[in-house]
Amino acid sequence: MNSSLLLAYYGDDFTGSTDALEFLSRAGVKTALFIETPTPEQLASYPDLRAMGVAGMTRSIPPASMEPILRSAFTELRKLGSRHVHYKVCSTFDSSPTMGSIGKAIDVGQEVFHKNFIPLLVAAPSLGRYCVFGNLFARMGIGSDGAIFRLDRHPSMSKHPVTPADESDLRLHLARQTTKKVGLLDILQLVKNQEDIQNTITALLQDGSDIILFDALYDDQLTPIGELIDSYGHPHNPLFLVGSSGIEMALGKYWESIGALQPVTPWPDPGKATPLLVLSGSCSPITAKQIAWATANGFAEIIIDAQQIDAGAWLLPHMTDYNRKAIEFISEGRSVIIHTGGTSAAQNKLFSSQKLGTALGLIAREVVGQCSAIKRVVVAGGDTSSYAARAMGIEAVEMIAPLVAGAPLCKATAPGSPIDGIDVNFKGGQVGAENYFGILLEGHVF
Structure with missing residues (x-):
């Protein structure tokens, strides 16, 4: 106790x-x-x-x-x-x-x-x-x-x-x-x-x-x-x-x-982290606008097939294609956003959050393991994030900076995983302004 x-x-x-x-x-x-x-x-x-x-x-x-x-x-x-x-x-x-x-x-x-x-x-x-x-x-x-x-x-x-x-x-x-x-x-x-x-x-x-x-x-x-x-x-x-x-x-x-807590010292500036890796299983219209902003501002886009993943596709060879494309973009110094962009809310209702989240987490784990340049990962989608975090091998997270209310920037503890020690941010579908992914890339609100 x-x-x-x-x-x-x-x-x-x-x-x-x-x-x-x-x-x-x-x-x-x-x-x-x-x-x-x-x-x-x-x-x-x-x-x-x-x-x-x-x-x-x-x-x-x-x-x-x-x-x-x-x-x-x-x-x-x-x-x-x-x-x-x-x-x-x-x-x-x-x-x-x-x-x-x-x-x-x-x-x-x-x-x-x-x-x-x-x-x-x-x-x-x-x-x-x-x-x-x-x-x-x-x-x-x-x-x-x-x-x-x-x-x-x-x-x-x-x-x-x-x-x-x-x-x-x-x-x-x-x-x-x-x-x-x-x-x-x-x-x-x-x-x-x-x-x-x-x-x-x-x-x-x-x-x-x-x-x-x-x-x-x-x-x-x-x-x-x-x-x-x-x-x-x-x-x-x-x-x-x-x-x-x-x-x-x-x-x-x-x-x-009542003075029961120690005053909080100013949070350190997390700084810019480029290239940024973003993975989204969210079908919220708010996240959709954020993805549109990101792609209009230099992020490379990879759209994954939610229907194939729901059928167990993360075990199939074409999952390697998603990883390969992401690694190629990152090697060029570009931030990458991987999402189920062609999936409507009505369609997403039929798909397993566990399968989508697990697939996104496995992609993140593989890409980060192959790309030492990645120091920060963002995952969007409340229903899929829990599964993604588990697939990434995360044991615990602790907050390192407040950037957007409701979605803190954290440091991951992930023993035995390439995610260990990197910055992670998990956001729900309703969180953030249109430039949300830009804020996470820059490490400050602009």
């Missing part, structure tokens, strides 16, 4: 897990993100950790498959001695009764942790995610100045290939996935003093609420939420939390406000 741990979290995909890693690291909480739940021996090689995460894959699997994975993970995380254990979900609440069920995760978590209620915080204002009277609103693109839409009218999320958003009220959304009652601390109640907020929580619990959803519209509203939920945490009986990286933001802001 590590009583110095403030928080342990399990992310439902890789890109969302790096999002939580960023906000903890920004707050001054030394954090490592692991691909699998670490052994005590592995943890011992990451000294002075105050938080740790596990990058799971439960967003892309059905509830029956989620249950044994989460039961095992939550049981192990409960033993670590952290004040809180957080099930980290996407800030657009990607889930359904048949895929990535957040309700199933809540049910399993309640059975493992036996707490009298489960806090639910999805709003993350700095990422353009807002919850008002229980309804979720999302900006078009994290780290951009896109328009804000109610979730069920969001141009991208309402057409998500696997979990399209057709309900913005998170209470109704969850009611399809769990029988547990959801109470709401709404935006008007949130502005009251801490005693009144606590009284509202008590009234919701007396009314039978098992889950309490917190509204939030502004960043400064997260601090009182952090204070409230931290009061329920204990290393011998951790509080089980569900939500976006708004959880890390809220707790981090509160811990900072």
Whole structure:
């Protein structure tokens, strides 16, 4: 048991897990993100950790498959001695009764942790995610100045290939996935003093609420939420939390406000890394615009056949062609973007995230192994990133610089893999402005 741990979290995909890693690291909480739940021996090689995460894959699997994975993970995380254990979900609440069920995760978590209620915080204002009277609103693109839409009218999320958003009220959304009652601390109640907020929580619990959803519209509203939920945490009986990286933001802001954390020194400038290798399994229109920007600004483009990969093509000889083309471009000093560009969202729904992600990870591993010039790799796509990271041989990542909110630049630990020690960046489909890949190439926002 590590009583110095403030928080342990399990992310439902890789890109969302790096999002939580960023906000903890920004707050001054030394954090490592692991691909699998670490052994005590592995943890011992990451000294002075105050938080740790596990990058799971439960967003892309059905509830029956989620249950044994989460039961095992939550049981192990409960033993670590952290004040809180957080099930980290996407800030657009990607889930359904048949895929990535957040309700199933809540049910399993309640059975493992036996707490009298489960806090639910999805709003993350700095990422353009807002919850008002229980309804979720999302900006078009994290780290951009896109328009804000109610979730069920969001141009991208309402057409998500696997979990399209057709309900913005998170209470109704969850009611399809769990029988547990959801109470709401709404935006008007949130502005009251801490005693009144606590009284509202008590009234919701007396009314039978098992889950309490917190509204939030502004960043400064997260601090009182952090204070409230931290009061329920204990290393011998951790509080089980569900939500976006708004959880890390809220707790981090509160811990900072009471002087519990060391001030963060300025992050070092990561500098330019050329040539840059980008791999994308995302079918988001935001990522599509970023790919178009990259190819218009000198990136070489390699389009891979998702249908052939779905049929097991990463084992076939033509996969070598993708590697060969990438190596040729890189030897010419050109940055390369490899993506499933001809695949629509409707088509991608039919393809396996595991196969696509694994193929991209194997390509990255081979190309980096053949090209010592590559010092930085970017992977785009929330559903495929978890599999790509595993295929790349990554054990853990730690943040080295914040470039775009929600997608930190990290250093990879990957024993026995050519990826070991290089810069890696994993981004969800909704993250970033059009010049995102240019920002990662230059190592700064421009």
